[in-house]
Amino acid sequence: MTTNASDPGKNDIFKIFRDRFFSMGRIASYPWAFVEKELISSNSTEVISQILNQTCCHPLCSDFPPSAQYRRLFLSELIKQEQEASHCDPSDRLYDALAQVIGAAETSHCYKSYFLPGGGAVTLQENVAVISEGTTGLVTWEAALHLAEWALENQQYFTNRSVLELGSGAGFTGITICCSLAPSSFIFSDCHPKVLHKLSENIALNQLDPQVVQVEELDWSCVTEEQLRAVGADTVMAADVVYDPVVVEMLVSLLCRIFAISSPDVFICSTVRNTDTYRGFVQRLEHVGILHEVLSGPVRRIFPYNRESQIEIIKLYKK
Numbered sequence: 050m051t052t053n054a055s056d057p058g059k060n061d062i063f064k065i066f067r068d069r070f071f072s073m074g075r076i077a078s079y080p081w082a083f084v085e086k087e088l089i090s091s092n093s094t095e096v097i098s099q100i101l102n103q104t105c106c107h108p109l110c111s112d113f114p115p116s117a118q119y120r121r122l123f124l125s126e127l128i129k130q131e132q133e134a135s136h137c138d139p140s141d142r143l144y145d146a147l148a149q150v151i152g153a154a155e156t157s158h159c160y161k162s163y164f165l166p167g168g169g170a171v172t173l174q175e176n177v178a179v180i181s182e183g184t185t186g187l188v189t190w191e192a193a194l195h196l197a198e199w200a201l202e203n204q205q206y207f208t209n210r211s212v213l214e215l216g217s218g219a220g221f222t223g224i225t226i227c228c229s230l231a232p233s234s235f236i237f238s239d240c241h242p243k244v245l246h247k248l249s250e251n252i253a254l255n256q257l258d259p260q261v262v263q264v265e266e267l268d269w270s271c272v273t274e275e276q277l278r279a280v281g282a283d284t285v286m287a288a289d290v291v292y293d294p295v296v297v298e299m300l301v302s303l304l305c306r307i308f309a310i311s312s313p314d315v316f317i318c319s320t321v322r323n324t325d326t327y328r329g330f331v332q333r334l335e336h337v338g339i340l341h342e343v344l345s346g347p348v349r350r351i352f353p354y355n356r357e358s359q360i361e362i363i364k365l366y367k368k
């Protein structure tokens with residue numbers, strides 16, 4: 050039995066390899082049982098070839114590769130799977146792919162790509178370390194992926210609307226919305242200079258229309274009334290901005306000021322890591338008279354992230 054590229058079930062699995070590889074998902078989370086089964090039942094290494102085509106030999110990998118360390122880890126696991134199942138030396142293609150990354154220098158940044166349902170991908174340059182240069186904003190967090198999935202199912206809040214994103218970080222959610230949902234204008238914002246720089250680079254990398262998008266330095270602790278009035282968005286959104294009681298205080302006071310001057314639809318998507326911090330956020334909202342409703346999460350799984358994390362999207366209302 051050979052691996053048939055036109056078999057829809059198998060193609061879906063090769064896509065899982067592609068999606069995990071380009072978003073640098075956990076190596077253990079790949080469908081390795083499928084590879085083992087294929088290698089044993091077909092007695093052929095075609096499955097390895099197909100996986101290489103979707104990962105290290107995919108055209109995207111030459112321009113925007115995941116980190117060298119990640120590619121080495123991935124290829125080592127693929128070699129291990131092949132050797133354990135077929136008890137022979139790794140195929141030449143696999144060796145060639147490994148030879149290309151074995152001497153590659155480590156860098157502090159890498160590329161991650163997230164494939165869109167309508168075709169194409171959002172590619173971001175991100176830092177390898179989760180926290181670096183004194184900020185959490187140089188990588189994409191799970192809440193950003195979750196909020197983007199939800200946005201794709203709730204386009205009425207984005208298409209032909211002016212949107213403001215708070216704490217945009219590396220820019221994944223906003224870039225996905227701009228690529229897929231045609232907002233009339235989209236303001237990305239953050240407070241950290243290195244984050245704002247990376248954000249601008251990622252926006253350029255994804256060739257967003259400069260007539261539609263803008264990057265603003267908007268620090269919740271010192272944004273002026275004038276700045277908020279100038280933004281005047283129909284939709285305000287933020288992902289993973291509830292992670293520290295000090296940050297929460299500033300965020301709630303900013304939301305109060307936004308509601309004092311306009312009535313946008315406001316969505317906050319949070320990974321609930323610390324229930325006290327999250328509960329503190331919700332209590333602060335209630336205290337200042339902002340109501341909230343917990344929304345159902347996205348139905349369709351589009352982007353790869355750990356589904357076991359507790360992630361919540363709330364819509365806020367002025368009392």
Ligand SMILES: C[S@@+](CC[C@H](N)C(=O)[O-])C[C@H]1O[C@@H](n2cnc3c(N)ncnc32)[C@H](O)[C@@H]1O
Nearest residue numbers: 185186189190193216217218240268269288289
């Ligand atoms: C955990 S990151 C989330 C980034 C992105 N939204 C995501 O989910 O991938 C939090 C972001 O909030 C930004 N941030 C924190 N405090 C802020 C403040 N006072 N004003 C504006 N942005 C802030 C940080 O710079 C960082 O980019």
